[in-house]
Amino acid sequence: MTALAVRRRPALLLLVLLAGWLALGVATAGPAAAHAELVSTDPGEGARLDAVPGQVTLRFTEGVSLGAGYARVLGAGGERVDTGAPRVDGDTVTVPLRGDLPDTSYVVTYRIVSADSHPVSGAFAFVVGDGELADAGAVAGDPAVDPVVAVALPAARTLGFAGLAVGLGVPAFLALCWPAGWASTRVRRLTTAGLGAVAAGAVLTFLLQGPYADGAGLGSVLDPALLAATGSSSFGLTTLGRGLLALLLAGLLVPLWHRAAPPQPQEAAGLAVVAGGVVLTTAAVGHPVAGALPVFATAVTAVHVAAMALWLGGLAALMAGLVRPGADAGELAGALPRWSRVASGAVAALVVTGVVQSVREVGSPAALVSTTYGWLLLAKLALVLLLLAAAGVSRVWVQQHLGVARPRPGGRRRVTAHAFAATAPGDGPGSEDGSAVAAARERAAVQARGAVEDVAPLRRSVLVEAAVAAVVLALSAVLVGTPPARATLAEPVDVTLPLQSAAGESGSVQLSVDPARPGANTLHLYLFDDAGRLAQPEDLRVTLTEAEQEIGPLEVDLEPAGPGHWVADGMSIPGAGTWTLAVSVRLDEFTATTASTDFPVR
Known part of the structure; x- marks a missing residue:
C-alpha cells in the first residue's frame, strides 16, 4: 500500500491482523447491534x-x-x-x-x-x-428507496472521498516529501479540483439525503420540507460543515500557490487544523456514530480517513508532478525516501484501523461470508492486496534506477540509494560496513545527477495503483450506505442445556432455533435422561418470553417427531429483541425439571 516504497512488513501485518480478527470473531461472536431496530x-x-x-x-x-x-x-x-x-x-x-x-x-x-x-x-x-x-x-404500502437516488447517493460519496484524497493528500505530500512541488501548476490545479470535489460531494449528499430518507425520487431534491429536515439533523449539519471547511482550506492555500513556496510554521498549523476538521466531519457520520462506543469509533475512522488521504494523495502527486518523462533523478531521490516513511506509517494506520472497524461492523467470520457488507469488505481486501502487488512493481523500478549494491556478509543485496527500506541493525556509521553504506550513498548521489530517461514503467505501475485505489474508494462509498453485517446476520440457535430439578441436574435438552429471525421459525427439541438416552416425559412445555418488552410467556405448540424428539414448525417470534426460550419437563410423577436459554433475534 506504500505506492513506491511498499515493504513486505505491511503486507504481513495485514495478513496477521486479519487472521487474528478471524480468530477473535470465532471466540467472541455473539449478539450485537448497529442499525436501529x-x-x-x-x-x-x-x-x-x-x-x-x-x-x-x-x-x-x-x-x-x-x-x-x-x-x-x-x-x-x-x-x-x-x-x-x-x-x-x-x-x-x-x-x-x-x-x-x-x-x-x-x-x-x-x-x-x-x-x-x-x-x-x-x-x-x-x-x-x-x-x-x-x-x-x-x-x-411503505415506499422503497428510489433506484436513481440509491445510485446517486453512493456516487456523491465517491466524489467526496476522491476529492478528500486529492485535496488533503497532495498538499500533505508536498509539505512532507516534495517541497519543490509547491511551484507545480499541475499540482495546484489538482489540489483545487480535489477540494472542490469535497465541497460538491458534500452538497450533493446533503441534497440527496432527504429523498433517500423519504423514499422519494430525484425530483424532490429541492423540496423545502426535505431540505429543512436534513438541515436540522446532525448528519446534514456535519455534511455541510465538511463542504465549508474544504472551501476554507482551498482559500488558505491560495497565497502558497501564488508564492510557489512551502508554508511557514504558522500557516502549516492553520492548514493542519482545517484539514483535521475536514477529516473529522467525514468520520463523524454514518456507521461510526451509531451503536456502541461512538466516540472511539469516530476517532478510529478519522485516523483511517487521514491515512487514506496521505496514501492516495501521494499517489496523485506522484502522477501529476513528480513521476514524469525526463524526471530529475536527484529530485526523485530526494522525495522518495520521505514518501517511504510517510507511506509506511499510513499503511500501518490503515491496516490497524481497518481491522478495528471490521471487528465492530462485522463481528464474526460467519457474518463476513454471509452478508452483503461482508462480501463488499472482502472485495475491498482483495483490491488492497492487488495494490500491494502493484506497489511492489514500483519498488523494483526504484531499486533498478535509483538503487546501488552494497556488500553484506554472506553475499550481496540491492538497496536504494535513498534508504528506501529502514536501516537494518549494523548499518550505522559505527558499524563494520558503515563505510560501505556511505560509499554507496555517495555513488548514488553521483548517479542522481541528471535525468532518468525512462519512467514509463514506473508511471504504469503507479497508474495501476491509482486505478485500483479509485475502485476501493467506490467500494468504501457503497459500504457507508450498506447495513453493517452485525445488524443483518441472524445466527441460528443450537444449544444443549442441563435440566435442573429440586434435587439437582436430571438429564438434558438440546434446542435448535432456525433462523432466529422475527416471524416463522423452526424449533427442534431433543430430550435426554441422565444416561444420555432419548427420553419420553409425561409432560413437556415450551414458552417464549421477551422480558424487556413484557411479551409472553407465549406457548409453543410442539409436534412429536420421533422418540425424544419434538418439532415446532412455524414457531412465531413476534419481533426483534432478546428472547428467552424456557423448557419445563415432567419426567414422572415426582420429578419436574426446567431449562432456559436467551438468544438474540434480529
Missing part, C-alpha cells in the same frame, strides 16, 4: 384492546430521528387517525391519536432515520374490540 411497541403487535389508546409508542435499539420520515397510525381503510406531530425522545417515538375513534383494526406505519443516517421502516397492526386484525403490509 424496533424492539418494543405499545400497544404490541397483534394486540387486542378493550379501548382505543391515547397514543402509540415505538422504542428502537438506538437513538432515531424522524428527519424526512414519518410515524403514522392508519384506520382500517387507510385514513390517518393520528393527530399532531410525533414526538421523538432518544430511542422512543410517540404518536398521539385522535379521540373518539371507533373499535376497529389500526395499522402503525413508520419510516425513521437511524443514527447512521439510514432509513428504517416497518408496520404492525393492533385491534380494538372483537373485529378482525388488519394486514399491516397491505394497508401501509
